[in-house]
Amino acid sequence: MERIKSGIPGFDEKIEGGFEKGSIITVVGGPGSGKSIFGMQFLYQGLKDGENCLYVSLEEQPDDIKRDMLVLGMDPTDYISKGSMLISFASPLNFEYLPIIDLVRQKNVSRLVIDSISALALYFEDRAKFRKFLLDLISSLKGLNVTTILIDEEFENGSNDVKAFSGEYLADAVINLFYTGLGGEYDRSIQVMKMRRTNQYRAVIPMKIDKGGIYVK
Numbered sequence: 343m344e345r346i347k348s349g350i351p352g353f354d355e356k357i358e359g360g361f362e363k364g365s366i367i368t369v370v371g372g373p374g375s376g377k378s379i380f381g382m383q384f385l386y387q388g389l390k391d392g393e394n395c396l397y398v399s400l401e402e403q404p405d406d407i408k409r410d411m412l413v414l415g416m417d418p419t420d421y422i423s424k425g426s427m428l429i430s431f432a433s434p435l436n437f438e439y440l441p442i443i444d445l446v447r448q449k450n451v452s453r454l455v456i457d458s459i460s461a462l463a464l465y466f467e468d469r470a471k472f473r474k475f476l477l478d479l480i481s482s483l484k485g486l487n488v489t490t491i492l493i494d495e496e497f498e499n500g501s502n503d504v505k506a507f508s509g510e511y512l513a514d515a516v517i518n519l520f521y522t523g524l525g526g527e528y529d530r531s532i533q534v535m536k537m538r539r540t541n542q543y544r545a546v547i548p549m550k551i552d553k554g555g556i557y558v559k
């Protein structure tokens with residue numbers, strides 16, 4: 343099995359060396375838990391490794407994504423101008439996944455982030471339709487060997503409403519981001535809830551976010 347680096351310092355050693363190439367990973371967390379940063383670091387690793395990467399944003403404008411990356415020390419400018427970093431804004435209102443599939447194919451994209459999948463859930467009539475949509479999306483991506491992070495928002499009140507019809511069951515891996523840590527410098531945490539074909543570290547892992555992004559201990 344081919345594994346690729348996550349881009350998160352300290353994380354790969356908890357997951358047998360990295361993500362399975364071509365797998366679908368859901369990153370779940372509350373507002374401000376670091377989901378987007380996780381996705382940016384994942385793509386930036388790909389850029390450094392000479393891969394083509396696509397960030398599909400349903401909420402933030404491409405300029406904001408660019409600025410966020412810059413502030414965190416991941417300058418995407420050169421990669422954008424030579425075409426290996428693609429940032430595309432998609433409206434959740436009339437979202438279609440086929441253009442993403444086409445882009446991945448045309449540009450030979452090997453790392454993809456969709457931020458966020460939960461932004462789409464609101465526009466489906468019911469759970470069954472949304473789950474069917476996710477299933478279609480995931481099976482199309484599977485055929486392309488593109489390692490994908492689907493970002494999923496979790497709501498603080500513990501309501502399972504959104505989770506119940508999001509991608510956790512369909513994805514190969516589910517990673518949870520938490521606000522609370524074990525104290526000290528690493529004041530947040532991360533947990534790998536599932537990772538198919540991997541004997542992942544199961545306990546809560548200390549995590550921090552600083553000017554260089556996410557670090558795991």
Ligand SMILES: Nc1ncnc2c1ncn2[C@@H]1O[C@H](COP(=O)(O)OP(=O)(O)OP(=O)(O)O)[C@@H](O)[C@H]1O
Pocket residue numbers: 371372373374375376377378379380495551552553554
């Ligand atoms: N330089 C920094 N030092 C410490 N923490 C930082 C720094 N930069 C960003 N953060 C933390 O990262 C958080 C933002 O991370 P990110 O945008 O990835 O969250 P998110 O889970 O995508 O949020 P949302 O649900 O709003 O999209 C900020 O709320 C802040 O707590």
Ligand SMILES: [Mg+2]
Pocket residue numbers: 377378379457
């Ligand atoms: Mg975000």
